[in-house]
Amino acid sequence: MDQASGSPLERGQGCVLRVFRGFSSIYANLKARAGHICTPNMIAETPNPPYYAVIFTSLRTEGDNGYGAMADEMNELAKLQPGYLGIESARDGLGITVSYWRSLDDIKNWKANTRHLIAQKTGRDQWYEHYKVRICKVERDYGF
Amino acid sequence: MDQASGSPLERGQGCVLRVFRGFSSIYANLKARAGHICTPNMIAETPNPPYYAVIFTSLRTEGDNGYGAMADEMNELAKLQPGYLGIESARDGLGITVSYWRSLDDIKNWKANTRHLIAQKTGRDQWYEHYKVRICKVERDYGF
Numbered sequence: 001m002d003q004a005s006g007s008p009l010e011r012g013q014g015c016v017l018r019v020f021r022g023f024s025s026i027y028a029n030l031k032a033r034a035g036h037i038c039t040p041n042m043i044a045e046t047p048n049p050p051y052y053a054v055i056f057t058s059l060r061t062e063g064d065n066g067y068g069a070m071a072d073e074m075n076e077l078a079k080l081q082p083g084y085l086g087i088e089s090a091r092d093g094l095g096i097t098v099s100y101w102r103s104l105d106d107i108k109n110w111k112a113n114t115r116h117l118i119a120q121k122t123g124r125d126q127w128y129e130h131y132k133v134r135i136c137k138v139e140r141d142y143g144f
Numbered sequence: 145m146d147q148a149s150g151s152p153l154e155r156g157q158g159c160v161l162r163v164f165r166g167f168s169s170i171y172a173n174l175k176a177r178a179g180h181i182c183t184p185n186m187i188a189e190t191p192n193p194p195y196y197a198v199i200f201t202s203l204r205t206e207g208d209n210g211y212g213a214m215a216d217e218m219n220e221l222a223k224l225q226p227g228y229l230g231i232e233s234a235r236d237g238l239g240i241t242v243s244y245w246r247s248l249d250d251i252k253n254w255k256a257n258t259r260h261l262i263a264q265k266t267g268r269d270q271w272y273e274h275y276k277v278r279i280c281k282v283e284r285d286y287g288f
Contacts, residue, residue, distance in 0.1 A: 041238045042203075053197075088238060089238070136283065
């Protein structure tokens, strides 16, 4: 049956379905370009070690001040960088974000990304009371 | 003035003061033995790299089932282990706990601690849906 026929309710469902498919396709496209399957609130599916981790621990200032939008943008932008392997994030007073990378050069390139440099500067000026960045080599991992 | 003399109120204050001093002394003692100044919701004050990090990322099952009490106990017990440098923790759906250590041997000894082995087994059996442990060498750090 053609989706344009049928009751107005059925046509509405068709429209919602098309919009949903549109978003799914954008998401699948981003995922394919980034070559990974994870979101910040999932355990990252990283390859066998060795690989690298950036542990970013922070205490926020009061108020949003554009932080939420920039954090979302940085999460999406990071996924598109060469060597990106995944990200994990939690905030509970203290914020911890761990991003995983193939090499130290990939981390250096992401740190030097123009848009990311703006985020880093605004972070120091406005969003963070304190933060610490630790660059690590993951030597071993296990889990279930 | 002897604290036993004076009004009942003054004697009460003296008692509270002695109890407080008792707790302060236990806390100072623990802190001195552990040789660090941090709690799980603060940024850990780690020494200059290199040192080691254990990134523990987890998704919990439903309900507490004794998890909270054991987590508190493990945090306190970890602090007393040789080579312990600090801990950072946040849960927001996903849980991330990063503990910092002087060497790989210190991490191995803590993993083999009898009480900790029980916690690890109960974790796999009851508390966690999934988890991942990553053993890392911290090569560089910076912050403000």
